Structures are given as C-alpha cells and as structure tokens.
C-alpha cells in the first residue's frame with residue numbers, strides 16, 4: 315500500500331471509531347477539534363489522490379450508523395451535512411465560489427451553530443406525528459416518544475402547511491445541565507460530562523420519562539418536506555414562518571448583505587459565545603435566496619450554498635507530564651496539571667487546573683495520561699479528562715500527598731471539604747502567599763513586592779509574617795538577589811507610604827477568609843479601630859449591616875489566634891494607621907451614594923482591585939443587580955447580571971468607564 319493510502323486507511327479507522335463512539339454510544343473519545351482535523355486531512359488526501367476516495371469513506375457520510383435499539387426513520391428529503399471553514403480566507407473563498415456560480419454577489423443569513431443533535435419533526439395537518447434523528451442523513455432513528463417530552467417542541471402548529479418537516483437542533487441549556495448535575499451529585503450519582511452528550515443520551519432513553527428529566531430544548535432552522543402551501547422564498551422568510559407556526563427559532567439569526575458582515579458576525583460570537591446559555595461551536599452561513607440555493611446545488615453531500623464557520627479550537631490533547639501542588643495562603647493544596655506544551659486557540663498552554671482531589675479521582679486523571687485540555691476566553695485552562703485508550707501501562711490512580719510538598723508538615727482534610735490543607739501556619743509557601751497578598755493593589759498597594767520578592771524575603775528568613783515587612787531596612791534588602799540601591803529605596807518608600815492606607819485596606823490585606831474589599835470596608839466603618847474589632851463577639855460582628863454569620867465566624871476565628879493578634883500589635887507599633895472614620899453617615903468621595911455591581915473579567919483590574927477603587931471613592935459594591943444598582947461594571951464574559959442590567963435599564967460601563975467616573 316502506498317503511503318497516502320496507508321494514511322487514508324488509518325484516518326478512516328480513527329474517524330469511524332470516533333463516529334461510533336460519538337453517535338452510537340454517546341461517549342466521545344476524541345475532542346471535536348481532533349476529529350475535524352482528521353476529517354480535513356482525509357478530505358485533502360482524497361482530493362489529492364482521487365483514486366483513494368470511496369463511497370464508504372467517512373468523508374461521504376454524515377454521522378454514524380443508526381443504533382438497532384430504535385426503529386429506522388427514513389428521511390424523504392435527506393438531512394444535510396455542511397462543509398467547514400476555519401478562517402477568514404476560507405470564508406472569502408466560499409463567498410467567491412458562490413458569487414462565481416451565481417453570477418452575482420449573494421446575500422447571506424448567519425445562524426449560531428448550536429452544539430446539539432439535529433432532529434427532523436414531521437407535522438401532518440399541523441399535528442406532530444413523528445420525530446427522527448439525523449443518523450446518516452438518509453435514515454435516522456425514530457425517537458418520537460422521547461421528543462414528545464421536549465417542551466420546546468410544539469405538539470401542534472398554527473397555520474402550517476398540510477405536510478412539513480421542521481428541522482433543527484435538540485440541545486441542553488447550560489443552566490439546565492448545571493441543575494441536572496447538582497441534583498445528581500446530591501443523589502450520589504456521577505455527574506454528566508457535557509451538555510451535548512447529556513442531550514444525546516437523553517434522547518436515546520428507552521423510557522421517555524427519563525428523557526423528560528433532562529429538560530431538553532429545541533431550535534428550528536430548516537425545513538425538509540413541505541407540501542400544501544406556498545414555500546418561503548428566502549431563509550429569512552423561512553425562519554419567520556417557523557416562528558409564526560409557533561416553533562422556537564434562535565433570536566440571533568441575522569441577515570448579512572456582504573461577506574464582511576458575515577465575518578463580523580462570526581468574530582462577534584466567537585468572542586461572546588460564553589455569554590449564551592447554550593453551547594455553540596460555530597456559525598452556519600446560508601445563501602438567503604432559496605431559488606439561488608437550488609441553483610447552486612450540492613458537491614457530494616455538502617450544499618454549495620451553505621457552510622459552517624468553525625470557531626477556533628477550545629480543546630486539544632496533550633500529555634499530562636505530572637501533577638503539581640500549589641499551597642495557598644490559607645494552606646490549601648491546589649493540584650495543577652503540568653502539561654507537554656500545546657497550542658489552544660493561539661496560546662501555548664503548559665499548565666491547567668485540576669480543581670481538587672475529588673475531581674481528579676472522579677475523572678481518574680493520572681500522570682502519564684494523554685488528556686483533553688479545555689481553554690475558553692479568560693477561563694483558566696482545565697483538564698476535561700483522560701483519553702483512556704491512550705493510557706500507558708503501569709499507571710496508578712493519583713493520590714494527594716499526605717504531607718505538605720513545601721514544608722513537609724502533615725496535611726488535613728476537614729470533613730466535607732474537597733481540599734486538603736497544610737497544618738503549619740508558618741509554612742513558607744503560606745507565608746509567601748500572605749505577603750504577596752498584603753502587597754497587591756486593592757490591599758496595601760505596595761508596588762515592587764510581587765511573587766519573586768515575597769518568596770525571596772521568606773527564603774532569606776527576613777519575613778515570617780506581614781509585620782516583618784516594616785522591620786526591613788536598606789541593609790537587609792541589599793542582601794537579596796537583584797536588589798540595587800534604586801530598587802531598595804523604592805520598596806522602602808512604598809512600605810512607608812502604605813502605613814497610611816487605613817483600617818479598611820489593612821483588613822482586606824490581612825487575608826481573613828471572606829473579608830475582601832467590600833466586607834473590610836463595612837467592618838472598618840462599623841468598628842472604627844482594629845482593637846474594637848478584635849474583641850467583638852461573633853454576635854456583635856454579625857449585627858453589622860451586610861456581615862452574615864459565616865463572615866462573623868471567620869473574623870472572630872482570625873482574632874482568636876494569638877499569632878494573628880501579635881502581628882496586629884506589631885503593625886500598630888510600626889506606625890500603621892489601624893483606624894477608620896466611624897459610621898460614615900455621609901460617605902465622602904465622587905461615588906458617594908452610588909451602588910455598583912461588577913460582572914465578568916475586566917481587562918486590567920481584578921474584582922478586588924475594582925472594589926477597592928469604588929469603596930475608596932465612597933461607592934458601594936453589591937453582588938446582585940436590582941433597581942437600586944447605579945452602575946454595572948461589565949468585563950469580558952459577563953453573564954446573566956449584564957442581561958438583567960439591560961432589562962432594568964441600568965447604566966453599563968466598562969473598565970474605562972469606571973475609571974472615568976473615578
């Protein structure tokens with residue numbers, strides 16, 4: 315066998331196997347991107363060597379073979395597959411081909427490509443008669459009983475033609491998926507991996523009541539058979555007609571006059587996909603005119619008048635080299651993945667979070683595994699799970715260390731907690747993190763003391779707690795690496811300036827659990843001095859407006875510890891201002907009387923930093939949007955809070971807008 319033939323055979327085997335796992339067993343074994351890449355390579359091979367193309371090749375088929383559990387569901391009008399485009403030049407080439415064949419520039423309709431299961435619904439005389447999956451495009455599976463449980467699928471249509479196949483996507487909303495997993499976890503059942511496969515599994519239940527429990531949804535976007543009325547002339551009319559019949563149609567479908575508009579639509583939704591309550595993996599672009607669609611026809615099974623713009627990969631496979639452990643300032647052991655570097659969406663990913671020990675155990679992630687890594691927007695990359703069939707021999711399930719990897723002290727895992735903690739409060743890792751936190755913007759705002767210097771100070775034995783920072787002098791600092799005269803005097807100047815930040819900042823900087831900028835400001839305003847606060851009972855603390863029992867407990871716990879009281883005493887001795895104006899009835903500052911809600915990720919400010927800026931200017935920060943909210947500060951991947959603000963007509967600003975207000 316020639317090399318291309320061998321490679322083609324290898325790719326076909328890989329794709330067939332993946333198809334079977336994905337469509338028939340509802341258990342994907344490779345990421346969508348890997349699958350697309352394999353299919354694309356095979357297509358290119360077959361284009362270059364036409365003798366290799368066979369009717370059985372997976373490039374000629376849409377999905378997998380129907381499972382034998384359900385009756386076959388023949389499609390009178392075949393259900394389509396779509397060619398894919400991956401970038402701007404592919405998209406422009408598609409447009410150029412359409413224009414050439416049509417003899418003039420075409421106009422398009424863009425629709426979000428919902429990540430669900432294609433479904434064909436047959437209505438006769440306006441009544442739902444049957445429903446079938448896409449299957450191989452010609453024959454699917456009859457899942458009528460299960461589809462009848464989907465609320466979005468109307469039993470009857472208003473004003474529909476005598477016979478119509480309504481086609482669209484069955485999917486699971488992210489919110490419904492989260493609720494489903496929460497109830498499964500509560501019932502001691504394993505959680506589902508992702509919305510798409512949960513929807514697929516739901517449709518394939520033998521008992522429709524089990525389908526109903528998954529609370530599936532539906533969007534329509536096409537028609538198959540259509541008889542007994544004048545058919546629509548354009549895709550825009552088609553969608554409007556479906557809506558008029560009472561079928562849900564995605565609200566974001568948009569007519570685009572030019573390919574530039576199409577591209578802008580694709581780019582916009584690639585950036586904003588996380589704001590939706592359902593998963594999308596691209597944009598479907600269709601020629602608007604149905605007459606022109608008919609004229610353009612098909613190339614094999616793919617229509618020439620439509621294509622799918624696939625978003626950049628959010629997942630990739632790579633080797634999990636090892637599992638590392640970070641120790642936080644509270645002593646929490648955070649496991650993370652050390653990866654063979656892999657490019658995802660234009661960024662090289664070397665590390666990813668593993669959440670916690672339970673998550674590692676549930677997914678059975680082992681060092682040495684090939685794993686699927688997910689990275690989307692500003693979300694921290696995480697390991698989706700291992701690719702089991704690529705697991706090397708002689709691996710063992712991962713166990714969290716029983717001793718702190720930094721100081722060797724015993725590790726404790728409190729009852730009901732998913733995390734383990736280093737029990738040594740003097741653990742260098744914890745101390746380093748506490749010092750780094752003390753110096754961050756939003757806390758004491760000490761420029762020049764970051765990760766490296768915090769670690770060096772602890773390692774050299776110069777700092778065992780934050781009070782030691784104020785015992786530093788030029789002589790001590792000069793013993794550390796990379797500390798020239800200018801740097802030394804800058805750091806000392808910054809430390810001196812930080813003494814006047816006041817009680818609210820000090821409380822936020824101490825790193826008391828649950829006490830960030832907002833709660834620190836509330837406590838400072840209520841108690842006025844750190845001495846008053848330190849002796850307050852849990853009950854007294856909880857009487858503070860906005861401070862609940864959990865925060866009160868945490869504050870009381872902090873000040874009950876001798877070592878913490880000692881640090882506070884020494885801070886006072888070094889001249890730090892540990893007071894605040896009592897009960898500031900009339901808040902001062904440009905934002906006095908204004909309430910803010912922060913949502914999403916801001917370009918350069920963390921949530922704590924933004925809160926500190928607002929509180930410093932006399933404003934308040936709240937966790938939820940209401941009519942009393944003055945402004946919503948929205949960053950990337952802002953979600954439901956942004957939507958609520960829009961509904962209530964509340965002014966929305968970005969980070970630049972916030973800075974302008976300040």
Ligand SMILES: [Zn+2]
Pocket residue numbers: 641718719720721722723736737738741742743
């Ligand atoms: Zn430790």
